[in-house]
Amino acid sequence: MTLAEILPYLLKGTWVTVEITLISIVLALLMAFLAGIARVSEHRLVRWIARGYVELFRGTSLLVQMFWIYYALPMLGVEMSAFTAGVLTLGLNIGAYGAEVVRGAILAVPKEQYEASIALNFTPLRRLWQIILPQAIPAMIPPFGNNAIELLKGTALVSLITLHDLTFSGQLLRNLTYQTADIFSLVLLLYFVIALFITGVVRLLERRLGVGLDRGGMAR
Amino acid sequence: MKFVWDWDYALEILPPLLKALVVTVEATVLGFLLALVVGLLLAVLRRAPLRLVRWPVVFFVEFVRSTPLLVQLYFLYFVLPDYGVSLPALVVGVVGLGLHYSAYTAEVYRSGLDGVPRGQWEAARALNLSAYRTYRDVVVPQAIPPIIPALGNYLISMFKDSPLLSAITVVEALQRAKILGSESFQYLEPFTVVGLLFLALSLLSAAGVRRVEHHLPKHGIPMK
Numbered sequence: 001m002t003l004a005e006i007l008p009y010l011l012k013g014t015w016v017t018v019e020i021t022l023i024s025i026v027l028a029l030l031m032a033f034l035a036g037i038a039r040v041s042e043h044r045l046v047r048w049i050a051r052g053y054v055e056l057f058r059g060t061s062l063l064v065q066m067f068w069i070y071y072a073l074p075m076l077g078v079e080m081s082a083f084t085a086g087v088l089t090l091g092l093n094i095g096a097y098g099a100e101v102v103r104g105a106i107l108a109v110p111k112e113q114y115e116a117s118i119a120l121n122f123t124p125l126r127r128l129w130q131i132i133l134p135q136a137i138p139a140m141i142p143p144f145g146n147n148a149i150e151l152l153k154g155t156a157l158v159s160l161i162t163l164h165d166l167t168f169s170g171q172l173l174r175n176l177t178y179q180t181a182d183i184f185s186l187v188l189l190l191y192f193v194i195a196l197f198i199t200g201v202v203r204l205l206e207r208r209l210g211v212g213l214d215r216g217g218m219a220r
Numbered sequence: 221m222k223f224v225w226d227w228d229y230a231l232e233i234l235p236p237l238l239k240a241l242v243v244t245v246e247a248t249v250l251g252f253l254l255a256l257v258v259g260l261l262l263a264v265l266r267r268a269p270l271r272l273v274r275w276p277v278v279f280f281v282e283f284v285r286s287t288p289l290l291v292q293l294y295f296l297y298f299v300l301p302d303y304g305v306s307l308p309a310l311v312v313g314v315v316g317l318g319l320h321y322s323a324y325t326a327e328v329y330r331s332g333l334d335g336v337p338r339g340q341w342e343a344a345r346a347l348n349l350s351a352y353r354t355y356r357d358v359v360v361p362q363a364i365p366p367i368i369p370a371l372g373n374y375l376i377s378m379f380k381d382s383p384l385l386s387a388i389t390v391v392e393a394l395q396r397a398k399i400l401g402s403e404s405f406q407y408l409e410p411f412t413v414v415g416l417l418f419l420a421l422s423l424l425s426a427a428g429v430r431r432v433e434h435h436l437p438k439h440g441i442p443m444k
Contacts, residue, residue: 059419059426063383064394068411071401075224075408149286156288160387167291180302184295188287195286 001177006186013169014190020083020155020165021194024090025148031095032144036102037128050099057096063157065089070161086158094151101143105136138209145202149195156191166190230409233400237413240396241421247314247392248379254318255378256371259325263333264355266326277326284323290384292316297388313385321378328370332363365436372429376422383418393417 031053038050057065070085080088109132117127159168170187174180266277284292293316300307307315336359344354386395397410 055423056419059422060415061380061383061394061418063386064411064415064418067394067398067407068415071407072411075406153286153288156290157384159290167288167294170291171294174298180295180298184291184299187291188283188295191287191291192283199286 001173001179003182003186006173006177006179006183009173010166010169010183010186010190013164013166014194016164017152017155017166017191018194020087020090020158020163021148021152024087024094024151024155027087027091028094028098028147028151029144031092032098032102032147035095035099036106039099039103040106042124053092054096054099057093058100062089062093062154063160065093066157066161082158082161082163085161086155086163090151090154090158093154094147097150098144098147101140101147102136104143105139106132108139109135138206141202141206141209145199145206148198148202152191152194152198224408226406226409229404229406230413233397233410233413236400237393237396237410237417240391241393241417243310243390244379244382244385244392244394245421247310247317247385247390248375248382250314251317251321251382252375252378254314255321255325255374258318258322260329260360262322262326263329266330267333281323281326284320285327289316289320289381290387292320293384293388309389310385313382313388313390316388317378317382317385320381321374324374324377325371328367328374329363331370332367333359335366336362368436369429369433372425372432376425376429379422379425380418 035050035053038046039054041047041050066086066089069080069089070082073079073085113131113135114127117131122131155165156167158165159171162168166187170183173183177183262277262281265273266281268274268277293313296316297309297312300312340358340362341354344358349358382392383394385392386398389395391399393414397414400410401407
C-alpha cells in the first residue's frame with residue numbers, strides 16, 4: 001500500500017485519539033480543580049481524601065490503572081465500555097497530576113491577598129472565586145500544557161484495552177501490510193502534529209490570560 | 221457478579237509477581253542508566269557551535285517527548301528486525317525506555333548546564349582547556365548536583381512506564397499478572413496486587429529521592 005492509501009485508515013484512528021484526548025482533558029481539569037482546591041481546604045478530612053486520590057494515581061502506573069478499571073473492576077460488579085474505562089483512567093490519572101499544579105498555583109498567590117479578602121469579610125467561596133483563582137490560573141497554564149501532552153501520549157494505551165485508536169490502527173495496518181517502518185513513522189508523525197496543536201493552543205491561552213495581570217513585578 | 225476477594229489466591233500469586241517485579245526493576249535501572257548517558261550527550265550536543273548538530277538534537281528531543289512511548293516501543297520492536305537486527309524483547313524495551321527518557325534527562329541537564337555561571341566557562345577558556353576537559357572538569361561537576369532530584373523524579377516516572385514493556389511481550393510484573401489472571405479467570409487479585417506493589421515501590425523511591433535531596437549542598441558544590 002502507498003502512504004496515500006494508508007493515511008485515510010490512520011486518520012480514522014486519529015479521530016478516536018482526538019476524541020479521547022478532548023473528553024479526558026475535560027475530566028482531568030475537573031478532577032484537578034476539585035482535588036487541588038480540596039488539598040488546601042481547611043477541613044482535614046477533605047485534605048486527606050484529596051491527598052489519597054493524588055498519591056494513589058500518581059504512585060501507580062497508568063497502564064496498571066487502566067487494566068484494573070477495565071479488567072478487575074467488573075469482578076466487583078462495575079462494568080463499563082473500553083471507551084469509558086480509557087477516558088476515566090486518563091482523566092483520573094492526569095487529574096491527579098493537575099491537582100498538584102492547582103495546589104501549587106493557589107499557594108503561590110501572595111498571602112496578603114488572602115488577608116485582604118478576609119478583612120473585606122468575603123465568604124470563602126467568593127474569596128476563592130474572585131480573588132484567588134483569577135490570580136492562580138495564569139500560572140497553571142504552562143504546566144497544564146505539559147499535562148495535556150502527557151495525556152495525549154497516554155491515550156495510546158487505550159489500544160491495549162481494545163480501543164480502535166491511532167496506535168491500534170497502526171497495529172492493524174502493520175499486520176495487514178508488514179510495512180512497519182512506513183506505518184509507525186506516520187503514526188508517530190500524527191501524534192506529533194496533535195502535540196504541536198496542543199502546544200499552540202497553550203501558547204495562545206498563555207498570552208490571552210497573562211495580559212494585564214500584576215504579578216508583583218514578576219512579569220516584567 | 222458478587223464481590224469476591226480471594227485472600228488465598230492473592231497470597232499464592234505474590235511470589236511469582238515479586239519475581240516478575242525484579243524484571244521490572246531491572247529494566248527500569250538499565251534504561252535509566254542509558255537515559256543518563258544519552259541525555260548528557262544530547263544536552264552537550266545541543267550546545268555545539270554548529271547549527272547542523274544542534275538542530276537535529278532539538279528535533280529529536282521535541283519529537284520523542286511529544287509522541288507515545290508505546291508507539292516508540294512498537295517502532296523499535298517491529299522495525300529493527302526488518303533491518304536484520306533481532307534483539308530480545310527485554311533489550312528492545314530497555315533501549316526504548318532509555319531513549320525516550322534521554323529526551324527528558326537532556327532537558328534536565330540543560331537546565332543544570334545553564335545554571336553554571338558564565339565565568340566558569342570563561343575561566344576554562346582562559347586556561348585553554350579543551351572542550352572535553354571543560355565539560356569533564358569544570359562544568360559537569362557543577363551542573364549535576366543541583367539536578368539530582370529532577371533526575372530522580374524521572375527514575376520514578378520511568379518505573380511507572382515500565383509496564384508498557386508488556387506490550388512488546390516482556391514478562392514483567394503487569395504481564396505476569398495478566399497471565400495469572402487469564403489462567404484463573406480471576407483478574408481482581410493479580411491486578412490489585414501489582415498495583416499495590418507499584419504504589420509501594422514508587423512511594424519508597426520518592427522517599428529515597430527526598431532523602432538524597434536533603435543531603436545535597438544547598439548552593440552549588442562546597443568549596444574545599
